[in-house]
Amino acid sequence: MSIITTARPSTAPAVDPDRWPDVARVPHAPLRAAVAERLLRRIAARRGLRVELPGGRALFAGPDGAPVLRLHRPRAFLRRVGAGGLIGFGESYQAGDWDSPDLAGLLTALADRPETLVPPGAGLLRRLYVTRPPAAELSTEANARQNIQRHYDLSNELFALFLDPTMSYSSALFDGPPGAAPWEALAPAQHRKIDRLLDLAAVGPGTRLLEVGTGWGELALRAAARGARVLTVTLSAEQAALARRRIADAGLTDLVEVRLSDYRAVRGEFDAIVSVEMIEAVGRPFWPVYFAALDRLLAPGGRVALQAITMPHERMLASRDTYTWILKYVFPGGQIPSLRAIADTTARHTRLRVATADAYGPHYAQTLRLWRERFTARDEQVAALGFDEVFRRMWELYLAYSEAGFRTGYLNVHQVLLTRDGAR
Structure with missing residues (x-):
């Protein structure tokens, strides 16, 4: 039957x-x-x-x-x-x-x-x-702010319910194999991730650092604590407001400027550029523009450190024009690159070259597990913020779906160093 x-x-x-x-x-x-x-x-x-x-x-x-x-x-x-x-x-x-x-x-x-x-x-x-992503979600300068706001401006209080105290919304880097790391290991693992990126970019006292994608300010805070002078840009008004408060509370406003700006509008010259899981929001048609902007802004001898979610190249090609559930409900306008796509795009459109690329996919699976468990355990508090059950089920599925991708290797996450000569 x-x-x-x-x-x-x-x-x-x-x-x-x-x-x-x-x-x-x-x-x-x-x-x-x-x-x-x-x-x-x-x-x-x-x-x-x-x-x-x-x-x-x-x-x-x-x-x-x-x-x-x-x-x-x-x-x-x-x-x-x-x-x-x-x-x-x-x-x-x-x-x-x-x-x-x-x-x-x-x-x-x-x-x-x-x-x-x-x-x-x-x-x-x-x-x-299968349909193509709608033109209204293509990450042009006109559309990018709206795409970012649909996700990151939902509510700072919402993100605070399931993120650790660093308010880091990207893969952590655990000390050794992630295994079944407890919640208490997440904040130190986020700092380990940030510090490794700052080390890749050679950020230290006096470094002129550009951060593309502010998040809630933790990387800028740690860079300023090293003595760097930081310009960090974001399209999320909610993130910018909280990042500014956190920076002021730390007494570092003289070293950090948080600017509500598209990466394409940034001007100046920087010794180091760091961007954590922001390329996924750029959109494939704009990868050449994104990397060309990094190349234009980087001072001679400078270094670019990226953390990027990636997928195998063949799968990226197969899904590049597909409108998915994640794009429709969670991350409009996005596209996950392959490591090869990053290398090819920089080689064709910039003077930058991939110097190193290290993968940490299992660490992201563990990070997502901890977020998902925290999110579902605080269901009543999420509801109290005004998010209905359909939304809560949507986010539970998004977090579990992403975790599954990293568990199986369908997705990965890389820390990538870009330099002008390709040397480490």
Whole structure:
């Protein structure tokens, strides 16, 4: 019997159709839902998943300890996935159509070797639901501020609920293999990450440092504590306001300027440039502009230290024009580069060359696990800030989805040193 006909329970998050129109709407797509059901059966069998229907009945039992996909509303789930692919899969989670007792574990099973997830012929079905990112989200100077504000200006209080006291929103660097590092290890690991980047850029007393992407100011604070003079730029008004307060509280306003500015508008000359996980927001069409700006701003003999989320080059090419759930709901206008793309772009458009590149993917998986556990443990406090259940489920999925990417190697994170001659 088709699981499309399985009875649906009545409980679901309250979905505001004005705030979440595509989550509130279940597509009428019975034929595509039937195709999605066939793919679900195949994927569950190939990946050893346990698929549970309402009432606890198992469609697939799976092996002992198998990741669990628990369908609360099978008809809605299949119609959303059939009509929207992975975007529909994410929206279905936001709507409460499905769940898992170990969300990151389930997504890790699905993210492993994604090219084998569906049969080769089924790849043609992507044309039915894959769309290009909308022009309004392309990271032009006119659009970039709005893209950044949609994520980083949600609420400083929201980020403070799940980030460590350094307010660092990027991969930490743990002391040794990350393993199952506890929450208390996160702040020291963030400082270790920052200090290594400052060391790569040779930041010390008197260094003229440009930071592209302020975050909440921790890197600027540590650079100024070394005696550097720092200009840090951001498009997030919320981040800029808190960073300025933190810098003033530390008594370092004479060494640090926080400027609300696009990187393309910066002028001057700097001995060192550092940018932490900002290139992902630049957008592929603007990578040459971004690196050319770094080259233009770097003084002779200077060094650029980047921390960048990366993906394998072939996967980057395959997904470069795809509008994903993450782009639609979490990071509009973004594109994750490959290490090869960074090297090729700098070689073609600048005098900069990659001198070193070190990978820390497992450290990001651990960082994300700690953030996700903190976020879900503080669900009531997130709700008290005015974020509804659809939003909270969206962020839980985003954090677990990202963690799975780093667990499987689908994503990685690199610290990259760029110099004009390519020398270390």
